Amino acid sequence: YEYVERELLKLKDLPAQSLDGHRIHLKGNIEFVEEVSAINKHGGEGIGLYRTEMLFFNRASFPDEEEQYQAYAAIVQAMAPRPVTIRTLDVGGDKCVTDPCLTDEMNPALGVRAIRLSLRQPKAFKAQLRAILRASALGPVQLFFPMVSGVAEVRQAKALLEEAKAELRGKHPFDEAIQVGIMIEIPAAVVIADLLAAEVDFFSIGTNDLIQYTLAIDRTNEHLSSLYEPLHPAVLRSLKQVVDAAHRAGIKAHICGEMAGDPEYLPFLLGMGFDELSMNPVSIPRVKKILRRCTMAEAKQVADRMVTFATAAEADSYLKSEIAARFSESFD
Amino acid sequence: YEYVERELLKLKDLPAQSLDGHRIHLKGNIEFVEEVSAINKHGGEGIGLYRTEMLFFNRASFPDEEEQYQAYAAIVQAMAPRPVTIRTLDVGGDKCVTDPCLTDEMNPALGVRAIRLSLRQPKAFKAQLRAILRASALGPVQLFFPMVSGVAEVRQAKALLEEAKAELRGKHPFDEAIQVGIMIEIPAAVVIADLLAAEVDFFSIGTNDLIQYTLAIDRTNEHLSSLYEPLHPAVLRSLKQVVDAAHRAGIKAHICGEMAGDPEYLPFLLGMGFDELSMNPVSIPRVKKILRRCTMAEAKQVADRMVTFATAAEADSYLKSEIAARFSESFD
Numbered sequence: 256y257e258y259v260e261r262e263l264l265k266l267k268d269l270p271a272q273s274l275d276g277h278r279i280h281l282k283g284n285i286e287f288v289e290e291v292s293a294i295n296k297h298g299g300e301g302i303g304l305y306r307t308e309m310l311f312f313n314r315a316s317f318p319d320e321e322e323q324y325q326a327y328a329a330i331v332q333a334m335a336p337r338p339v340t341i342r343t344l345d346v347g348g349d350k351c352v353t354d355p356c357l358t359d360e361m362n363p364a365l366g367v368r369a370i371r372l373s374l375r376q377p378k379a380f381k382a383q384l385r386a387i388l389r390a391s392a393l394g395p396v397q398l399f400f401p402m403v404s405g406v407a408e409v410r411q412a413k414a415l416l417e418e419a420k421a422e423l424r425g426k427h428p429f430d431e432a433i434q435v436g437i438m439i440e441i442p443a444a445v446v447i448a449d450l451l452a453a454e455v456d457f458f459s460i461g462t463n464d465l466i467q468y469t470l471a472i473d474r475t476n477e478h479l480s481s482l483y484e485p486l487h488p489a490v491l492r493s494l495k496q497v498v499d500a501a502h503r504a505g506i507k508a509h510i511c512g513e514m515a516g517d518p519e520y521l522p523f524l525l526g527m528g529f530d531e532l533s534m535n536p537v538s539i540p541r542v543k544k545i546l547r548r549c550t551m552a553e554a555k556q557v558a559d560r561m562v563t564f565a566t567a568a569e570a571d572s573y574l575k576s577e578i579a580a581r582f583s584e585s586f587d
Numbered sequence: 588y589e590y591v592e593r594e595l596l597k598l599k600d601l602p603a604q605s606l607d608g609h610r611i612h613l614k615g616n617i618e619f620v621e622e623v624s625a626i627n628k629h630g631g632e633g634i635g636l637y638r639t640e641m642l643f644f645n646r647a648s649f650p651d652e653e654e655q656y657q658a659y660a661a662i663v664q665a666m667a668p669r670p671v672t673i674r675t676l677d678v679g680g681d682k683c684v685t686d687p688c689l690t691d692e693m694n695p696a697l698g699v700r701a702i703r704l705s706l707r708q709p710k711a712f713k714a715q716l717r718a719i720l721r722a723s724a725l726g727p728v729q730l731f732f733p734m735v736s737g738v739a740e741v742r743q744a745k746a747l748l749e750e751a752k753a754e755l756r757g758k759h760p761f762d763e764a765i766q767v768g769i770m771i772e773i774p775a776a777v778v779i780a781d782l783l784a785a786e787v788d789f790f791s792i793g794t795n796d797l798i799q800y801t802l803a804i805d806r807t808n809e810h811l812s813s814l815y816e817p818l819h820p821a822v823l824r825s826l827k828q829v830v831d832a833a834h835r836a837g838i839k840a841h842i843c844g845e846m847a848g849d850p851e852y853l854p855f856l857l858g859m860g861f862d863e864l865s866m867n868p869v870s871i872p873r874v875k876k877i878l879r880r881c882t883m884a885e886a887k888q889v890a891d892r893m894v895t896f897a898t899a900a901e902a903d904s905y906l907k908s909e910i911a912a913r914f915s916e917s918f919d
């Protein structure tokens with residue numbers, strides 16, 4: 256085991272590209288500045304998802320702009336010159352903070368979460384946006400909004416970002432051209448991905464929530480775990496629709512959900528055309544290993560075939576047979 | 588008001604067709620046999636959704652086959668010769684029955700509901716299927732399954748239906764060719780409507796749940812009512828995708844959610860090509876009135892335009908202006 260780990264870590268400084276030279280970006284999902292070293296150790300190219308929630312948990316009131324700035328600045332400085340993608344507050348649902356409006360929701364996963372909560376609290380939201388903007392003066396930073404369901408929400412969030420910029424000008428430096436993205440994790444966002452692509456600079460698919468909502472299966476409900484199927488044809492078609500809509504609009508498509516960190520899924524995610532996969536840092540070497548042994552042509556073949564099955568079981572057994580036939584030695 | 592009601596009831600015996608003769612079916616959603624008279628009084632052409640849940644509520648154990656048969660037989664005989672579409676048990680979520688597996692779900696709307704519950708209790712499910720089959724000897728009956736998320740579930744449910752038929756043969760008469768449908772109310776079912784259409788005889792869209800899941804908005808959460816948008820572009824595109832998939836496969840597309848009973852929505856639902864709308868019986872005359880004043884050409888024009896907007900607000904204001912321009916006198 257230790258030998259395998261050592262072998263994998265040797266991949267650290269090799270480029271994340273397919274056997275025939277197609278480059279994609281492999282990054283890490285983190286919550287704490289201490290995890291930046293794990294990204295570096297495993298050869299990650301930056302932070303694809305920095306979750307800001309930890310700053311907000313278990314306290315009576317939200318952290319102010321200055322406290323948030325200190326936290327974001329530490330992350331950006333630790334990761335520089337590599338980029339950091341910061342997600343605005345994603346609470347509600349299973350992630351609780353103290354808020355009277357969030358208590359007693361009958362279905363918290365379908366409740367006042369994430370961007371819905373931020374848009375209801377514009378003062379607090381702008382404090383977070385200003386803190387992120389200020390951190391963007393210290394290294395490459397992108398920001399993105401979770402749980403977007405429509406164009407109107409994105410426009411509201413972007414308008415508040417413009418207000419936050421105006422409030423900072425002349426007082427604090429920040430990246431005027433900061434890239435703005437959204438998470439694609441609600442079925443509506445998949446259906447109107449073409450409309451949303453016109454509003455932002457990148458998409459990042461949150462596969463965990465996307466699967467949950469697309470299948471109407473609570474991913475924490477143990478009675479339904481057999482129905483929570485990442486390879487359900489509706490999920491695979493949705494992934495493809497999102498990446499195609501992004502590329503038609505000339506923007507990037509990332510994945511930051513658990514699917515990104517599963518090396519078995521790498522061939523079809525590569526073949527579908529994703530530009531960036533962000534995952535638990537420890538998963539990066541295994542994913543990179545498969546990536547470096549796969550040609551884009553065979554990845555495309557697998558991806559094209561994966562969206563033809565009527566059931567997850569068929570897709571799963573096809574994928575397993577392809578992995579066995581083409582990449583078995585890469586899964587040592 | 589009474590005068591308006593009397594005028595509307597005069598429509599009772601006129602056919603449900605557009606000004607230029609395109610026929611669709613207007614039916615009623617009911618829970619009790621007593622409501623059959625309301626369907627007749629308002630000119631409904633049968634029952635598009637008979638909810639069997641009431642039989643199952645507030646009791647220690649499920650009703651047996653015989654008790655269910657008596658209830659279904661009464662409905663079918665009261666409605667004959669007009670057809671009755673019976674939905675198998677749709678509980679869980681906000682509709683509670685006594686079942687240990689359903690208690691303490693964190694997100695009941697994403698939990699063990701409807702067909703998921705039925706497939707876990709094949710004995711009880713087959714008792715319901717046998718009761719429905721036996722009622723099909725007494726008048727035209729169709730049956731359909733709620734909360735379908737994939738092809739595998741439909742195949743399992745149909746296999747149990749075949750078992751139920753085998754158990755009845757030689758003992759009780761039933762309609763061997765009973766039509767079998769599914770509700771389309773989970774986003775996955777929209778995405779794979781083409782695959783599901785190959786498995787069944789008709790689709791019935793449950794717009795309330797479809798909106799809820801597509802937008803990830805609990806429809807009972809008062810804090811989110813402004814985000815629960817029937818005219819969200821993702822909802823309108825989903826409706827169109829389902830009806831198109833049904834017709835390409837040569838099967839019928841119905842709507843039995845609340846959208847079917849809103850006369851303002853009639854023009855675009857007609858234009859999209861739906862074959863049947865099932866609603867609260869009292870809504871039938873108002874919907875029929877608009878239907879009879881609308882040509883298919885103008886309905887198609889409205890439907891085509893409705894799917895072009897980026898936001899629900901734009902679709903809503905377009906629809907209101909069309910209604911004002913073309914049908915205002917029909918909304919007296």
Ligand SMILES: [Mg+2]
Pocket residue numbers: 345401402440461464
């Ligand atoms: Mg999420």
Ligand SMILES: [Mg+2]
Pocket residue numbers: 677733734772793796
């Ligand atoms: Mg429903």
